[in-house]
Amino acid sequence: MKDYDNIGDDEIRLIIPEGNSSIVRKWWFWVAVSVVVLAVILLVVWFNTREIESPGLISNPYAHLGAGMQQKAEPALPNIVLNQSACAVVSDTTINDIVLRVYTPQNATPELSMGAIDTADSNIVMAFQAADIRADNHQIVGDFILKGAIVSNGKSKKAFCAIIDGKTYIDNSESTPLLDEAIEKHGDFFRQYPLVINGNMCENKPKGKSIRYALCEKEGVIMVVSSVSRESFHDFAQALADFDVQQAIYLTGGNSYGFCRTEANQLISWGDASEWDDYAEGLNFIVWKSVCSGK
Amino acid sequence: MYDVSYICNLRKNAMSRYLVFSNSSEYTRVMAQNIVYIVSAGNYSDIYTCDNKKYTVLAQLGCIEKMITHQLDKKDQFLMRIGKCLIVNLLYVCYINPNRAHIILSDNRTFLFDNMNVESIKVSQEALKVLKEHFDNQKNNK
Known part of the structure; x- marks a missing residue:
């Protein structure tokens, strides 16, 4: 530290100011601040981009099939809770003033089924109508694979759910290797409207309001979420996105039939089964069966 | 006596910056350029400015x-x-005679401090000699 009193009577010393000591006046300070801010912004953008791209994607085992091929969606495994029987945990939550009913299966695996389902089958934990059925020819809309068998073809709805080897994949792609894999491995596959993909809400053409159902993946858990009241596609999808659902595709809504068994073994059903005969040809469900059912 | 351009440059570079002295009872702000000299007075210092005023500050x-x-x-x-006892403003040094320990600080217009008349300005012959050399060096450096 400089001693300002250290001067003799016969000495002189030009006083040389160091400049304003305030660091904020120095140009290099602002350059450094700018660089740091820019670096932080780039990091945030990079992390956000990574978060958007990562969910639902794993290292691509299908890269050899061509650059244009969609990557494989990350599978969700059944929600196994030790020391508990298979059931559906039902809870309500409110997002954006929309009441969402959440059906989370426990100790149960999903699969597709065709034809009427028996509510008396105690192995079935919950069931929802899956793919839409055309009103004119009663055929299933879009690709539909049942235990490896091709039931229906079409890509009018781009999102899909594939159930292969007990793993559930939900994603949005017209061309996915999972379709072929489902056929090869005797898995299930159906198409529906995308609602939320990689955490982002998707817009869809259908207008109007109805009771909505969605097959969702949230934090690696597959669940079904429905609206309690009639909602538009947009509002429902936005509520799901705000509910932090990573992936969600539509399930047949409106008056579609479904049921679940609660923890108290109580059977809860909804919808209308009276038109089943009319749509028997294409009637299909996604059902969760107890892992102990020996299916 | 010394190179005028040196003083011109000093004057040109000198901005209207202030020296601020503040304590619990007083606030003193002096434009640095207008300080003629500052002389030590024990724990105090007397600041003489070109408007013939004296400000005593506790420093x-x-x-x-x-x-x-x-x-x-930095330019100032x-x-x-x-x-030990004096700070002078080079802008107002207009006469130095080391042999007689004589220095005159003035703007040649409104004020004049002559250490032959003003007792507070005490400068040694040797110091004035070095000061003169400083000005001479500036001239030679030009």
Whole structure:
């Protein structure tokens, strides 16, 4: 530290100011601040981009099939809770003033089924109508694979759910290797409207309001979420996105039939089964069966 | 006597910056360029300005030198410490005679401080000799 009193009577010393000591006046300070801010912004953008791209994607085992091929969606495994029987945990939550009913299966695996389902089958934990059925020819809309068998073809709805080897994949792609894999491995596959993909809400053409159902993946858990009241596609999808659902595709809504068994073994059903005969040809469900059912 | 361009440059570079002295009871702000000289008075210092005013501040000369160092800009190199008791503004040095220990500080218009008449300005012959050399060197460097 400089001693300002250290001067003799016969000495002189030009006083040389160091400049304003305030660091904020120095140009290099602002350059450094700018660089740091820019670096932080780039990091945030990079992390956000990574978060958007990562969910639902794993290292691509299908890269050899061509650059244009969609990557494989990350599978969700059944929600196994030790020391508990298979059931559906039902809870309500409110997002954006929309009441969402959440059906989370426990100790149960999903699969597709065709034809009427028996509510008396105690192995079935919950069931929802899956793919839409055309009103004119009663055929299933879009690709539909049942235990490896091709039931229906079409890509009018781009999102899909594939159930292969007990793993559930939900994603949005017209061309996915999972379709072929489902056929090869005797898995299930159906198409529906995308609602939320990689955490982002998707817009869809259908207008109007109805009771909505969605097959969702949230934090690696597959669940079904429905609206309690009639909602538009947009509002429902936005509520799901705000509910932090990573992936969600539509399930047949409106008056579609479904049921679940609660923890108290109580059977809860909804919808209308009276038109089943009319749509028997294409009637299909996604059902969760107890892992102990020996299916 | 010395190179005018040196003083012109000093004057040109000198901005309207202030030296600020503040304590619990007083606030003193002096435009640095208008300081003619500062003389030590024990724990106090007397600041003489070109409007013939004297401001007494509670700070030793070393402390004031430190404040000049921190408060002024690098370009404001017109104040010089001469010995233990004096800081002069080079802008107003108009006469030096080391042999007679004589120095006159003036703007040749409104004020004049002559150490032959003003008792407070005490400068050694040797210090004035070095000061004269400083000016001479500036002239030679030109």
